Amino acid sequence: MGGGPLKDKILVAIPGKEPTEIIKHLEKKFPDIEITFVSPAPDFTFKDSKNLPISIFKDKTILVTFFSLPPTPEDAPSLDWIHFFSAGTNHVVDHPIYKDTDITLTTSSGVHGPQIAEWVIGTALAHSHNLYNLYERQKEHKWKEEGRRYVVHDLVKQRLGVLGYGSIGRQVARLAKALGMDVIAYTATPKDTPEKRADNGYIVPGTGDPDGEIPSKWYSGLGKEDLHEFLKQDIDILVLTLPLTDDTRHMISTPEFEILSRKHTFISNISRGAIIDQPAMIAALEKGLIRGAAVDVTDPEPLPDDDPLWSAPNTIVTPHVSGNASSYIERAFGVLELNLEKRQKGEPLVNVVNRRRGY
Template identity: 55%
Template sequence: MGGGPEVPLRGREKELLLCVLPWPESTSEKVIKEITDEFPYIDLHYVQEHYQNKADRGKVVIPEELYKRARVLATLSWLPPSASAVPDLDLIQFFSAGTNHVAQHPIYKDSEIPLTTASGVHGPQIAEWVVMMFLIHGHHYISLYEAQKRKEWVNMSGRTVRDAVGQRVGILGYGSIGRQVARVAKAMGCDVIAYTASPRTTPDSKKDNGFIVPGTGDPDGILPSAWFSGTDKDSLHEFLKQDIDLLVLSVPLTKATTHMLSTEEFTLLEKSNAHGTYVANISRGGIIDQPALIKALENKQISGAALDVTDPEPLPSDDPLWSAPNVLITPHVSGGTEAYAERAFQVLKENLRRRRDGGKLVNQIDRKRGY
C-alpha cells in the first residue's frame, strides 16, 4: 500500500480511472496492480484502442455512461466530446510527450481540466536513436552495408572516420530527451551545449523537475559546458554559431517553433562549422522548413540529416525529401520501446499520488505556452 492519506470514497462508489490506450492491458499488468493496490478507492477500467494507422487514432467509440463517470482519464489520443460530458473529470494523463495533436479539441481549448503528459519516458530509446544515426553517418555505415550486399570488400571508407571525441553536440530543447542525449554524448567524449527558451542561470533552474527514468538523463543540469536561451532569432542564431557538429532538435511544436530552422539558420550552420553540422530531428517535422532543408542538403550546407519526423506524416512517396542526399528517414518510431506503456503508467502513478496528497502535478501542460 502507498503512503499518504487515504482519500474517502465519494458516497459508495469508487473513483473511475478510465484508460483508453493502444497497448494490451497485459503489457502493463505489474504497474497496473501497483496502482490498484496503492489506490484502493480507484476502479481502473481499461479499453484497448485498435487502429491500423495514425489517422484512425482517437476514433474509438467509448460508451457515454462510462466516460461520464470518469474522474481520471489515461489516453494517447481519445478524448470525450467536451468538458460538459465529463463533469467529474479532474485529470487527463496523456501517454504522449506532447499534446499538439489535441490542441484544437474543446477540452484543450475551453476547459481547465489539468492535462499532463508522459514526457520523460522517451529519453533512453530516443537518445539511442540519435546516437545510432550520428554513428552511422560518421562511420559511413550505409556505404559499407551497400558494399556488403554487393559482396564487395571495400575498406577505404573506414580510413576517413571522424570519431565522436571532441565533437560538439548542440541540444535545442534540453528536456528529458536532450538530457539523455547529453549523458550518452559525454560518455563518448563529446562536448555538450544546451539551448532552452528561458534562462537557466542558477543550479535550481537547471534541474529536471519532470519524470526521469531512473539512472538516465542529467537531473541536475550539470553536463552542458555552456547554456544558451531565448525566444528570439538573435538568441537562437548565437547558439547556432557555436561550431556544432551534431544538432539535436528536441523542442515541442508551437507557433513559435514552427520552421525554427530555415534558410537563414542553415546558412549560419554552414559558416560556423567547416566539417558540416549533422541535424537530428526527433521532435516534430514542422520544426524544420522542409524545402529549405532539402536545399541545404543538396548544397552541402550541412553534412546530413537524420529525421524521425517529417512534414507531413506519412511522408508521400513522391516527396523530394526521400531522395535528398545524406538523409536518413525513419517513420516516427524513435520513441518506441517495449517499456513505453509501463513507463507511462509510472508517470500516471506519480500524478495519482500528487493528486491524492495535494502536490504539484508532474508534466502539467501550460495551455498558454502550448506545452
C-alpha cells in the same frame, strides 16, 4: 487537485492488450481507486472516440489515454485530470477540453529519453562510420568501394548542440558526454541558476541530467538573434528536441542553415517535422551546406513516396519510430503512478501542460 484519500474512477483508454499486472499493482497500492480499461482500436492510428460509448466517460474523474477524449466537456462532468501517454498534446489543441476547460493535463514526457537518445547517437555514428555505405557494399558482396578511403571522424571533442533541453535532450547529452563530446544547451527561458537547470519532470531512473550539470554553456531566448547566437557556437551535431508551437514552427530554415554551414553541421530531428523548413533543409543538403541529417519526423507524415527528402544526400529517414520501446507502456504508467502519489498527498503533479505555452 486537493489531498486526502483518493476517491477516483479512472478510465484507461489505450490501444492493445490490457496490462492486467500493472492495473492490479495500482489498485493494490491505491485501494480507493477504481480502474476501467478499454482498448479503443487495435493500433496507434486511432484519433477519436467514435467507437467508445459516450456514457463511459460520465462518472470518470481521471482519464488515461493517447487520443481518446470525450467529444465535449459536458460528456465528462466529473473529469478533472487527463494523463496522456504521449510526450506532447499538440494533437488535441483544437479539442474543446483543451481550449475551453481548466482540466489538468499531464503527459508522459520523460519516458522516451533512453530509446530516442540511442537513436540520435546511433544514427550519428552510422553516418560518421560510413555504415550505410558499407552495408550497401555488403549487399553487393563487395569488400569496399574502389578508390574510397573510409576515415572515421570520432565524436571526441566534437560539440553537440541541444535545441530544447528537456528529458530527451538531457539523455542525449548524457550519452554524448560519455563519448567525449562537449555539450551546449538552448532553452526558451533562461536557466541561470542551479534550481532553474534542474529537471523537475519524470526521469527514467539512471538516465538524463537531473541537475543540469552536463552543458558547458547555456543559451536561451525566443528571438532569432538569440537562436543565431547559439547556432554560431561551432556546433558539430545539432539535435532538435523541442515541442512544435507557433514559436518553433520552421524555426530552422535557410538563414539558420547558412550559419550552420560554417561548421558543416549534422542535423538530427526527433521532435516534429515542421520545426524544420523541410525544402530549405533539402536545399542545404544538396548544396553541401550541412554534412548530413537524420530525421525520424517529417512534414508531412507519412512522407509521400515522391518527396525529395527520400533521396537527399547523406540523409537517414525513419518513420517516426525512435520513441517506440518495449518498456513504453510500463514507463508511461510509471508517470501515472508517480502523479497518483502526488495527488494523494496534495502535491503538485509532474509534467503538467501549460496551455499558454502549448506544452
